[in-house]
Amino acid sequence: MDDASVFDVELSALIDVLGTNLYTGPGVYVRELLQNAIDAQAEAGRADAPIEITTDGAVFEVADQGVGMTGDTIARLLGTIGASSKRDPFGFGSTSQIGQFGVGLLSGFLVGDRIEVTSRADDADAVVWSGSSSGAVELSSGDREATGTTVRIIARPDTRSWLAPEKVRTLAAEYTAMHPTPVLVNGERVNGGAGLFGDPSGGRDAARVAFSQDELGFTPLEMFDVDVPEAGLRGVAFVRPSGGDLVARATHRVYVKGLLVGDVPALVPEWAYFVRLVVDSTGLKPTASREGLVRDDLFDAVSVSLGEQISAWLTGLGSRPVVRERFLNVHEQGVKALAAHRPELLGFVDKHCVFDTNVGPMPLATFRARFDTIRYAGSVDDYRVLADILAGRGIGLVNAGHAFETAVIRALIAADPQRRCEPIGQQFLLSALSTPSAELRTEFDAAVHLARRAVSPFDCEVSLREFDPDGISALLLTDDSARIAQDRTEMLSEAAGEPDAWLAALAALDDGDVPPTRPVLVLNATNALVKRLPTLGDDVVAGALIRVIYSQAMLRARRSVRVAAASELDSAITLLADLATRDSIEGDVE
Numbered sequence: 001m002d003d004a005s006v007f008d009v010e011l012s013a014l015i016d017v018l019g020t021n022l023y024t025g026p027g028v029y030v031r032e033l034l035q036n037a038i039d040a041q042a043e044a045g046r047a048d049a050p051i052e053i054t055t056d057g058a059v060f061e062v063a064d065q066g067v068g069m070t071g072d073t074i075a076r077l078l079g080t081i082g083a084s085s086k087r088d089p090f091g092f093g094s095t096s097q098i099g100q101f102g103v104g105l106l107s108g109f110l111v112g113d114r115i116e117v118t119s120r121a122d123d124a125d126a127v128v129w130s131g132s133s134s135g136a137v138e139l140s141s142g143d144r145e146a147t148g149t150t151v152r153i154i155a156r157p158d159t160r161s162w163l164a165p166e167k168v169r170t171l172a173a174e175y176t177a178m179h180p181t182p183v184l185v186n187g188e189r190v191n192g193g194a195g196l197f198g199d200p201s202g203g204r205d206a207a208r209v210a211f212s213q214d215e216l217g218f219t220p221l222e223m224f225d226v227d228v229p230e231a232g233l234r235g236v237a238f239v240r241p242s243g244g245d246l247v248a249r250a251t252h253r254v255y256v257k258g259l260l261v262g263d264v265p266a267l268v269p270e271w272a273y274f275v276r277l278v279v280d281s282t283g284l285k286p287t288a289s290r291e292g293l294v295r296d297d298l299f300d301a302v303s304v305s306l307g308e309q310i311s312a313w314l315t316g317l318g319s320r321p322v323v324r325e326r327f328l329n330v331h332e333q334g335v336k337a338l339a340a341h342r343p344e345l346l347g348f349v350d351k352h353c354v355f356d357t358n359v360g361p362m363p364l365a366t367f368r369a370r371f372d373t374i375r376y377a378g379s380v381d382d383y384r385v386l387a388d389i390l391a392g393r394g395i396g397l398v399n400a401g402h403a404f405e406t407a408v409i410r411a412l413i414a415a416d417p418q419r420r421c422e423p424i425g426q427q428f429l430l431s432a433l434s435t436p437s438a439e440l441r442t443e444f445d446a447a448v449h450l451a452r453r454a455v456s457p458f459d460c461e462v463s464l465r466e467f468d469p470d471g472i473s474a475l476l477l478t479d480d481s482a483r484i485a486q487d488r489t490e491m492l493s494e495a496a497g498e499p500d501a502w503l504a505a506l507a508a509l510d511d512g513d514v515p516p517t518r519p520v521l522v523l524n525a526t527n528a529l530v531k532r533l534p535t536l537g538d539d540v541v542a543g544a545l546i547r548v549i550y551s552q553a554m555l556r557a558r559r560s561v562r563v564a565a566a567s568e569l570d571s572a573i574t575l576l577a578d579l580a581t582r583d584s585i586e587g588d589v590e
């Protein structure tokens with residue numbers, strides 16, 4: 001090859017790029033060299049032989065009993081950046097080898113200026129290759145009896161901490177925790193023990209719990225196996241014992257062919273926020289840095305399959321009440337929050353998540369078995385006002401006023417239009433409460449007119465109905481648009497005269513073209529106090545009484561009374577108090 005036709009690579013600049021852009025830290029050199037050693041031993045059929053690391057902080061060595069390299073091979077592979085014996089031109093992933101790019105050895109230069117490789121292939125002489133970060137490469141004959149390779153790195157003064165025995169032990173243990181090949185650091189084995197994927201009788205479950213505690217930081221609420229054969233993937237799903245983060249994407253611990261890749265996001269669909277996985281796969285492809293996974297079609301298929309398996313686990317909780325209870329104690333709000341947009345969760349939420357209803361707490365599926373229409377109140381205040389009254393009339397009502405209930409109900413209907421639902425507002429209640437007889441209406445006619453006048457400062461309609469319980473004098477029915485309109489009027493009236501720009505803009509919007517529905521004060525004609533209204537014979541007293549009834553209805557609806565209205569109510573109460581004390585004073589005089 002003509003010299004002019006090849007790139008002239010500045011090695012130290014390339015190493016700089018690797019260190020700053022490819023790898024997240026210099027510690028990856030331990031994994032890259034272990035990976036080469038594991039690959040070489042697998043190729044030699046000696047996967048069980050120990051790989052020995054020795055280090056004292058100044059010189060690091062890793063020795064394997066793999067296939068080794070001849071002088072020619074070493075010159076070709078290690079002398080050429082990007083050369084690899086492991087590339088797979090047909091795309092069929094080798095199941096034994098982990099590497100495939102041909103830059104791994106260069107990671108040694110992240111911690112040392114000089115790398116020495118002593119190697120011996122079967123039936124060949126031992127050779128020593130040495131490379132320095134300046135780009136100089138030397139090859140000479142070596143002195144080694146056994147087949148295999150030893151890579152030695154001499155630390156730079158500023159990187160010695162990366163070669164410190166404790167550091168190397170931690171890194172080697174982390175990277176090879178799932179790998180069957182014994183790895184020794186300064187004579188001590190750092191991996192092995194009961195694996196996560198072994199026989200259940202061999203301490204596997206205890207190992208899983210310990211792993212979850214040490215690595216994921218929690219004792220799992222439950223653990224279950226997952227597998228995706230087309231990706232050669234097996235794994236364990238750990239269910240979180242406390243609420244997860246619905247927004248931040250959880251990561252999952254991924255190993256490829258037994259070596260740690262790292263914590264990878266998006267391995268399962270985001271609705272499965274309540275599990276964290278540990279998986280080992282022969283088919284998923286690591287990125288060039290081997291610290292993440294390539295998001296290819298196989299990755300997507302794995303994510304879909306894992307989602308299905310988690311969904312099946314959820315469905316299985318249907319017949320496991322104890323675990324289901326424990327799961328719901330922690331994750332009920334979380335799954336409700338996501339169910340509206342995740343069909344995988346919707347069925348589970350429908351069957352098992354409890355909703356507050358006026359016939360007791362129960363799942364929506366149970367509620368539907370009793371009432372063919374899901375009637376729901378979209379605000380907790382409405383629910384409180386309506387629940388007992390509708391229950392008394394045999395009408396079921398769901399409290400959908402908390403954060404996610406309405407969205408879940410709507411999603412259920414969208415998923416199956418045969419289902420029926422009805423948001424309950426004041427119109428429904430007005431029609432559900434009995435209209436009094438014509439006779440009673442006539443009797444109350446003047447009182448209702450008076451009531452309209454009395455509550456006119458509160459921007460409110462008046463209606464007469466008969467309903468149980470008769471201890472309730474009146475209900476204040478307010479639908480959302482009426483409530484918003486009232487709040488806005490209140491703000492404007494309280495801020496009147498203040499030169500506030502945004503309030504002025506708000507006032508400008510309030511063009512009054514489409515008057516919103518006004519709140520309705522529903523007087524209960526069966527209530528003893530209300531019954532007295534037509535017979536009082538004193539409009540001033542009746543007006544004061546109506547305002548007191550209005551304030552009680554406000555309290556029942558948990559609505560606050562605005563400042564202007566509060567003073568109207570105060571004067572009504574004062575008037576009644578004056579009357580009561582005048583009566584008693586007059587009585588005393590008599």
Ligand SMILES: Nc1ncnc2c1ncn2[C@@H]1O[C@H](COP(=O)(O)OP(=O)(O)OP(=O)(O)O)[C@@H](O)[C@H]1O
Pocket residue numbers: 032036037040064066067068069077078083084085086098099100101102103104105106148149
């Ligand atoms: N310990 C070893 N024993 C035998 N051969 C080795 C060893 N280390 C490296 N090699 C050979 O050198 C080649 C280049 O190694 P290098 O680590 O640079 O890249 P790689 O392992 O092929 O790919 P990766 O970039 O993924 O690490 C390897 O393909 C392998 O053939």
